[in-house]
Amino acid sequence: MLGAMGGFPGLLGEKIEPLTQNLLLPWAAMSGTYLQSSREPVLAQPEGRTKLADVLARHQIDALVVFGGNGTLRHIPPLLAELGVVSIGIPTTIDNDVPGTEATLGFFSACDFAHRTIDGIRATGHALQGRIFTLETLGGDTGYIALAVAHSAGADVVLIPEMPYEIAHAAARLKSGIEQRGQALLVYSEGLQDKQAMLDALRGLTGIRIRDSRLGHAQRGSAPSHYDRWLAAEMARHALVALHDGHSSGIVCVEQGQTILRDSLAGMPPRQPDARLYRWINALPREDA
Ligand code: F6P
Numbered sequence: 001m002l003g004a005m006g007g008f009p010g011l012l013g014e015k016i017e018p019l020t021q022n023l024l025l026p027w028a029a030m031s032g033t034y035l036q037s038s039r040e041p042v043l044a045q046p047e048g049r050t051k052l053a054d055v056l057a058r059h060q061i062d063a064l065v066v067f068g069g070n071g072t073l074r075h076i077p078p079l080l081a082e083l084g085v086v087s088i089g090i091p092t093t094i095d096n097d098v099p100g101t102e103a104t105l106g107f108f109s110a111c112d113f114a115h116r117t118i119d120g121i122r123a124t125g126h127a128l129q130g131r132i133f134t135l136e137t138l139g140g141d142t143g144y145i146a147l148a149v150a151h152s153a154g155a156d157v158v159l160i161p162e163m164p165y166e167i168a169h170a171a172a173r174l175k176s177g178i179e180q181r182g183q184a185l186l187v188y189s190e191g192l193q194d195k196q197a198m199l200d201a202l203r204g205l206t207g208i209r210i211r212d213s214r215l216g217h218a219q220r221g222s223a224p225s226h227y228d229r230w231l232a233a234e235m236a237r238h239a240l241v242a243l244h245d246g247h248s249s250g251i252v253c254v255e256q257g258q259t260i261l262r263d264s265l266a267g268m269p270p271r272q273p274d275a276r277l278y279r280w281i282n283a284l285p286r287e288d289a
Contacts, residue, residue: 002061007038008076012051016059028229031109031221033092035067043079053083062086063243065236069093069104073251074265081249081264088239088261089251094220096144099268101253105231106220107145110138113222114149114215118185121213125183132174132206134186134199136214141191145219147273150187150281157184158281159198161191162273165282167198171205173283178208190214234259 003019004011027034042048055061063086066076073089080087091098094110114137121133139145143160150158156177157170170186177184186202188195203210224232231254238252238259250261279286 002059003035006036008042009038009040011055012042012048014055031223043076049083056085065090065239067092069095070098073098077249077251077264078266086248088242088247090235090239091253094138094145095140095142097142097271099271100251100262100265103231103254105228105235108227109222109225110145110219111149112225113219114145115153117213117215118153129182130178132178132184132186132208132210134188134210134212136188136190138215138219139189139191143189143273146187146189147277151277153185155185155187155281157186158278159188159192160273161189163278167201168205171202174202175206175208
């Protein structure tokens with residue numbers, strides 16, 4: 001088994017090295033990726049595709065295991081199939097926004113990271129009463145992390161890019177949190193529009209001190225949780241079995257808690273956050289009520 005350092009640019013640049021268990025085992029406990037990654041779309045150009053065929057032949061590589069998020073897994077596997085390259089995809093992003101899978105590698109560790117920060121914020125909120133705390137999570141233009149974390153942390157309000165919100169309602173929820181327990185928490189996703197205006201409006205409407213924290217890129221580099229380690233091992237197992245069984249293309253996904261192999265993600269609608277959960281956290285009336 002070989003590893004290409006830095007994604008497809010690394011593969012095309014022949015930054016290729018043998019992957020051994022000795023090398024990789026410590027990485028089970030470490031943040032991020034030994035292989036590094038890239039956002040450069042080197043296969044978009046015909047020269048990139050020609051180079052790929054050349055490198056795969058020269059290094060006698062007969063299959064690729066492709067790790068990536070939504071963009072990579074929707075575009076690269078069909079392209080590889082067109083080029084006759086055998087590949088299995090593994091959804092790897094903290095954002096959890098890949099269609100066709102309930103879970104992507106990294107999401108649960110990123111949520112754990114947010115919880116550690118919220119635990120600290122709650123302790124501070126207990127000591128310094130009468131403040132509203134707001135926390136920005138990563139998530140790109142999606143709100144899965146914010147929604148999941150807000151739910152399990154018992155936040156008063158969650159705001160995500162996919163859902164509209166009423167600032168007066170959010171302000172009233174936060175004010176009532178302060179009245180009931182002396183502290184209130186709003187979790188929002190980085191992709192939310194006009195974040196500063198939202199925070200300013202809350203200050204104006206509540207008249208309460210608001211302290212904002214941002215998790216930023218530290219959240220991408222959080223230590224792997226047990227579930228993510230399990231998922232990594234299970235997705236890797238499934239990908240290898242698929243290759244041994246002669247599949248020429250596929251994406252390892254999670255369905256009802258189990259790994260499955262999908263032929264591709266083509267035609268799958270974008271994932272939608274759970275609207276019921278969003279309404280529950282924000283104490284909005286049930287849509288079916
Ligand atoms: O890979 C997705 C992600 O972790 C998003 O949550 C985040 O917005 C982004 O990466 C950060 O990377 P960049 O700085 O390249 O936008």
